[in-house]
Amino acid sequence: MHERRDRYPEYDVLAKWSGPSWNDKTREVIARRLSIAPEPRFFTRDEYDTVVAIAHRIVPQPAGRPPVPIAALVDRKLHDRIMDGFRGPGVPRDADAWRQGLKALNAEASAAYGQRFAALPDGLQDKLLRAAQCGELKSAEWGGLHSDAFFKHRMGRDIVLAYYAHPTAWSEIGWGGPASPRGYVRLDIDERDPWEAAEAKDGSDAAARRSNRRVR
Amino acid sequence: MSDNPLHVPRASGGRAPDVFRPGGWVPMRQYRESEPVDFAIVGTGAGGGTLACKLAEYGFSVVALDAGPYFRPLEDFASDESEQTRLYWTDDRIVDGANPLQLGGNNSGKAVGGSTVHFAMVSLRFRPEWFKSRTALGYGADWPLDWREMWDYYTEVEQALKISGPVTYPWGPPRPRYPYRAHPLNGAARALAKGCEALGIKWTETPLATLSAPRGLAHPCVYRGFCVAGCSTNAKQSALVTWIPRAIAAGAEIRDLAMVGRVEVEPSGLVSGVYYHRDGAWRFQRARNVVVAGYAIETPRLLLNSATSRFPDGLANSSGLVGKNLMAQSNQAVWGRLEHEVRSYKGPPSLAITEHWNYEDKGKDFFGGYSYMSQGPLPQLWANTLFSARGLWGESLVEAMKDYNHVIGLKIVGEMLPQESNRVTLAEEVDQYGLRIPRVTYSWCDNDKRLIDHSLNFMGRALEAVDARDIWTQDDDTCHLNGTARMGSDARTSVVDADCRSWDIPNLWICDGSVFPTVGGANPSLTIQAIACRTADRIRVLAQRGELNAAVGRRSPLHQRSTEVHRS
Numbered sequence: 001m002h003e004r005r006d007r008y009p010e011y012d013v014l015a016k017w018s019g020p021s022w023n024d025k026t027r028e029v030i031a032r033r034l035s036i037a038p039e040p041r042f043f044t045r046d047e048y049d050t051v052v053a054i055a056h057r058i059v060p061q062p063a064g065r066p067p068v069p070i071a072a073l074v075d076r077k078l079h080d081r082i083m084d085g086f087r088g089p090g091v092p093r094d095a096d097a098w099r100q101g102l103k104a105l106n107a108e109a110s111a112a113y114g115q116r117f118a119a120l121p122d123g124l125q126d127k128l129l130r131a132a133q134c135g136e137l138k139s140a141e142w143g144g145l146h147s148d149a150f151f152k153h154r155m156g157r158d159i160v161l162a163y164y165a166h167p168t169a170w171s172e173i174g175w176g177g178p179a180s181p182r183g184y185v186r187l188d189i190d191e192r193d194p195w196e197a198a199e200a201k202d203g204s205d206a207a208a209r210r211s212n213r214r215v216r
Numbered sequence: 217m218s219d220n221p222l223h224v225p226r227a228s229g230g231r232a233p234d235v236f237r238p239g240g241w242v243p244m245r246q247y248r249e250s251e252p253v254d255f256a257i258v259g260t261g262a263g264g265g266t267l268a269c270k271l272a273e274y275g276f277s278v279v280a281l282d283a284g285p286y287f288r289p290l291e292d293f294a295s296d297e298s299e300q301t302r303l304y305w306t307d308d309r310i311v312d313g314a315n316p317l318q319l320g321g322n323n324s325g326k327a328v329g330g331s332t333v334h335f336a337m338v339s340l341r342f343r344p345e346w347f348k349s350r351t352a353l354g355y356g357a358d359w360p361l362d363w364r365e366m367w368d369y370y371t372e373v374e375q376a377l378k379i380s381g382p383v384t385y386p387w388g389p390p391r392p393r394y395p396y397r398a399h400p401l402n403g404a405a406r407a408l409a410k411g412c413e414a415l416g417i418k419w420t421e422t423p424l425a426t427l428s429a430p431r432g433l434a435h436p437c438v439y440r441g442f443c444v445a446g447c448s449t450n451a452k453q454s455a456l457v458t459w460i461p462r463a464i465a466a467g468a469e470i471r472d473l474a475m476v477g478r479v480e481v482e483p484s485g486l487v488s489g490v491y492y493h494r495d496g497a498w499r500f501q502r503a504r505n506v507v508v509a510g511y512a513i514e515t516p517r518l519l520l521n522s523a524t525s526r527f528p529d530g531l532a533n534s535s536g537l538v539g540k541n542l543m544a545q546s547n548q549a550v551w552g553r554l555e556h557e558v559r560s561y562k563g564p565p566s567l568a569i570t571e572h573w574n575y576e577d578k579g580k581d582f583f584g585g586y587s588y589m590s591q592g593p594l595p596q597l598w599a600n601t602l603f604s605a606r607g608l609w610g611e612s613l614v615e616a617m618k619d620y621n622h623v624i625g626l627k628i629v630g631e632m633l634p635q636e637s638n639r640v641t642l643a644e645e646v647d648q649y650g651l652r653i654p655r656v657t658y659s660w661c662d663n664d665k666r667l668i669d670h671s672l673n674f675m676g677r678a679l680e681a682v683d684a685r686d687i688w689t690q691d692d693d694t695c696h697l698n699g700t701a702r703m704g705s706d707a708r709t710s711v712v713d714a715d716c717r718s719w720d721i722p723n724l725w726i727c728d729g730s731v732f733p734t735v736g737g738a739n740p741s742l743t744i745q746a747i748a749c750r751t752a753d754r755i756r757v758l759a760q761r762g763e764l765n766a767a768v769g770r771r772s773p774l775h776q777r778s779t780e781v782h783r784s
């Protein structure tokens with residue numbers, strides 16, 4: 001199993017919520033994101049379960065904290081018709097591409113292993129996703145959609161963007177997060193404002209822990 | 217709330233949002249649709265916004281329409297990447313060719329102020345020789361403009377935007393000092409500088425359209441780093457906070473959420489106004505002149521969508537070149553990681569630059585040039601880069617993302633050559649307004665590939681020189697579209713003349729990045745604005761000489777409709 005040592009122990013970007021780094025508009029937007037219920041509005045229940053399973057392979061999350069509701073975030077984006085605005089010839093618009101891709105992926109799972117994607121063990125799910133990434137999945141259910149294009153430009157893209165739109169992910173990577181009106185003052189290499197995350201340096205994370213607890 | 221700028225127009229009822237005061241308004245003149253204005257301008261970005269300002273200040277009556285919303289930066293712009301995707305033009309488009317372009321967030325805006333609302337503010341002059349690249353450098357096409365004249369217009373725009381930049385600029389002929397001092401370097405810029413010094417080439421602080429000192433009600437840049445997501449402090453000198461307020465003060469009307477679907481042509485062969493969609497209905501604004509300034513995709517699309525029996529191939533298209541010679545700029549990158557903490561999310565994405573390979577012609581196996589800049593991708597963009605360009609997912613993606621604060625990158629803005637086969641055409645499908653959507657076809661030529669190889673190789677050495685580890689290249693990315701309605705001195709080989717006036721229809725003008733015959737290796741917006749300033753001056757001269765369809769041209773003196781108009 002992977003070891004998930006915290007690079008930025010106890011750093012929580014949300015601790016700055018009421019501080020000068022967050023303005024009203026940002027609080028409004030993030031509050032909406034944080035309150036998303038893990039229930040589908042755009043996807044059917046079946047589709048939604050497949051997305052949950054895929055998201056878990058594309059961006060695996062540790063057990064020790066509440067998970068980022070990736071599938072719900074993707075669902076809401078499609079529900080709100082937020083689109084990329086460009087697509088290859090023959091590729092359906094964003095929402096239709098999702099529907100078709102999920103159907104095809106489940107068909108591939110059934111054909112190869114006699115089960116829906118979500119019911120497969122991790123290893124077989126990864127195997128199917130890797131085959132999609134390489135454009136090797138070609139059953140009739142894909143229609144004009146190439147599995148590699150679906151993987152890269154639609155499914156994986158939306159999942160990755162959803163995860164890294166969440167404060168939990170921001171804390172994980174030690175990003176400063178929203179920064180208006182305060183912004184930053186110390187810009188140079190190895191410089192850090194007190195309201196930025198401190199990184200745990202080899203072995204000892206006590207100093208980082210202490211510093212991160214004070215971030216506001 | 218009714219105050220949703222995406223659904224309800226804000227510039228109406230004789231007022232427009234005051235972008236400098238929360239909840240504030242400024243009085244705005246309104247024109248009747250039935251009475252022709254001197255100029256109806258389609259698009260309010262770098263080209264259209266600048267031109268609207270200058271023409272209004274010269275006393276012409278101006279209505280500038282934009283398909284996008286009228287944002288209030290101080291209140292509408294969250295510090296958030298996903299929320300701010302609403303700044304981009306994400307209407308349906310089809311991309312094909314051997315190297316299909318990535319559009320959406322990568323290429324154009326949809327807002328009053330256009331793409332300058334989310335641009336990265338890099339404000340460069342073109343190398344003088346680029347205006348005669350065919351004659352002087354042996355490739356591309358000559359511009360019908362003289363670089364010395366452009367040098368004066370660059371100065372005008374730099375002053376209007378209070379560009380912050382270095383005291384002396386290392387390349388090209390002398391230019392005046394930048395109006396505001398350069399911004400401090402961040403970690404990423406420091407690394408670029410170190411790399412250049414190790415390789416023996418010059419670098420400088422990037423001239424940027426963001427304030428390094430207060431200006432009026434706008435305070436200086438706070439280095440929050442959300443520039444391509446939309447600046448919430450008004451430090452960014454976008455068209456929205458510079459040219460547009462001036463335009464309104466001088467009597468121009470801005471119409472937001474107004475999508476122009478067709479330029480109307482009279483039996484006489486002159487254009488007579490624009491059909492536009494606003495508030496749920498199609499309307500018609502009469503105009504003595506129409507200026508199309510919708511960016512390199514929407515401009516040809518509108519001209520093609522306006523075809524009539526007299527102009528069956530679209531307006532201004534007797535040369536057959538409308539939509540052709542679309543040029544992206546290459547935007548490849550080399551990435552690595554440093555042991556040190558870089559945290560390149562702080563500050564504008566590019567704070568240091570080298571134009572070495574724009575001015576050095578020796579040691580190249582390709583035509584054209586490129587600059588390269590330091591980079592500061594925000595987390596969503598960075599994660600998607602690792603996923604799509606590097607193929608990382610699963611545990612390897614999550615782990616690589618934890619190195620975010622150590623990432624260092626250099627990115628080019630490279631010159632791609634004009635090719636007629638790279639083009640915008642109309643697809644059969646229609647968009648939400650019922651208008652045929654654009655199909656954007658793009659393939660790199662061998663010269664483009666050689667330029668990219670050269671740059672990746674060179675930038676890789678620059679990263680090695682600063683002891684970056686795990687160096688990898690992102691070889692498929694482009695930025696900045698231009699071309700598709702090129703200017704020239706011959707009606708057979710260009711769409712507009714040096715004044716941005718179409719050869720075919722004397723009262724139809726095009727004033728945006730579409731008119732570029734070549735793109736150079738420098739970001740285009742300063743040049744677009746300089747051309748717009750020049751076009752306004754030329755229009756004023758033509759009006760004085762009676763060579764223009766404009767009420768104002770028949771009056772004199774010309775300049776005074778400006779500020780006294782509406783100060784209620």
Ligand SMILES: Cc1cc2nc3c(=O)[nH]c(=O)nc-3n(C[C@H](O)[C@H](O)[C@H](O)COP(=O)(O)OP(=O)(O)OC[C@H]3O[C@@H](n4cnc5c(N)ncnc54)[C@H](O)[C@@H]3O)c2cc1C
Pocket residue numbers: 258259260261262263264281282283284321322323324325326327328329330331332334335336337338339340444474475476477509510511512514515518696697727728729730739740741742744
């Ligand atoms: C992420 C990003 C970063 C960039 N960074 C830089 C940079 O650092 N430096 C630089 O020089 N350049 C940069 N650019 C490019 C620069 O912003 C553009 O080149 C420039 O703004 C183009 O000017 P324009 O007048 O052609 O079009 P725009 O500024 O895009 O204006 C076009 C306007 O026309 C409107 N419009 C289009 N069609 C219609 C219609 N039919 N009816 C009504 N309205 C319409 C659109 O809504 C839009 O507001 C960047 C671009 C992007 C995407």
Ligand code: SF4
Pocket residue numbers: 426436437438439440441442443446447448449450451452563564
């Ligand atoms: S870094 Fe400066 S220009 Fe960029 S968004 Fe922040 S304040 Fe605006």
